[in-house]
Amino acid sequence: GAVVSQHPSWVICKSGTSVKIECRSLDFQATTMFWYRQFPKQSLMLMATSNEGSKATYEQGVEKDKFLINHASLTLSTLTVTSAHPEDSSFYICSARDAGQRTDTQYFGPGTRLTVL
Amino acid sequence: GQQVMQIPQYQHVQEGEDFTTYCNSSTTLSNIQWYKQRPGGHPVFLIQLVKSGEVKKQKRLTFQFGEAKKNSSLHITATQTTDVGTYFCAGLNTNAGKSTFGDGTTLTVKP
Numbered sequence: 001g002a003v004v005s006q007h008p009s010w011v012i013c014k015s016g017t018s019v020k021i022e023c024r025s026l027d028f029q030a031t032t033m034f035w036y037r038q039f040p041k042q043s044l045m046l047m048a049t050s051n052e053g054s055k056a057t058y059e060q061g062v063e064k065d066k067f068l069i070n071h072a073s074l075t076l077s078t079l080t081v082t083s084a085h086p087e088d089s090s091f092y093i094c095s096a097r098d099a100g101q102r103t104d105t106q107y108f109g110p111g112t113r114l115t116v117l
Numbered sequence: 118g119q120q121v122m123q124i125p126q127y128q129h130v131q132e133g134e135d136f137t138t139y140c141n142s143s144t145t146l147s148n149i150q151w152y153k154q155r156p157g158g159h160p161v162f163l164i165q166l167v168k169s170g171e172v173k174k175q176k177r178l179t180f181q182f183g184e185a186k187k188n189s190s191l192h193i194t195a196t197q198t199t200d201v202g203t204y205f206c207a208g209l210n211t212n213a214g215k216s217t218f219g220d221g222t223t224l225t226v227k228p
Contacts, residue, residue: 034215042220042221043205043218043220043221044160044218046215046216046217046218049215060118093159093160103165104147104148104150104209105150105162105165106216107162108152108159108160108161108162110158110159111159
């Protein structure tokens with residue numbers, strides 16, 4: 001149980017294009033999902049907290065107009081990197097909390113590796 | 118804001134040796150979680166500690182939560198090559214409503 005999927009697993013795009021990444025909780029409902037960015041050999045940097053049915057909460061320094069988050073259902077959150085540039089190349093990981101559990105455990109997706117040329 | 122420090126950054130051990138990573142928070146935590154990330158993989162939940170002074174064991178892994186709920190440790194007894202990876206702690210501050218990850222400790226095990 002508690003499986004989180006991400007799609008795509010990797011993407012290569014040209015500078016200036018937009019890329020959408022999907023995060024799905026497959027066997028549980030997630031009222032809260034998190035989006036992280038991870039650089040090679042570094043820790044997870046929280047970008048934003050995605051709440052179902054409401055606006056995402058962005059961390060300081062994260063441009064909300066560049067990283068659009070939509071959490072339209074209890075099992076799906078999307079992150080759109082708009083007008084991507086090479087510096088946006090990174091490993092993006094989502095996680096989800098099980099709304100049916102009284103725990104703060106985060107279940108992570110497998111990540112999406114974005115390369116912007 | 119809340120900071121979570123984790124040491125050491127890297128640890129190289131011979132198979133069979135013990136390993137410990139330490140996590141320290143600048144603020145009192147509601148709970149602390151530990152995750153393991155294998156090379157090329159994503160973080161996988163290991164355990165959550167909630168109570169002051171709590172100690173939990175998972176086979177060769179021992180997790181401790183400090184009395185002041187500001188520090189934690191993960192100890193692996195008699196490491197195996199399957200233990201390689203990066204171990205992250207994540208401290209939850211209820212007031213902030215989010216968890217802050219430490220920088221991780223990357224463990225390599227020489228057979």
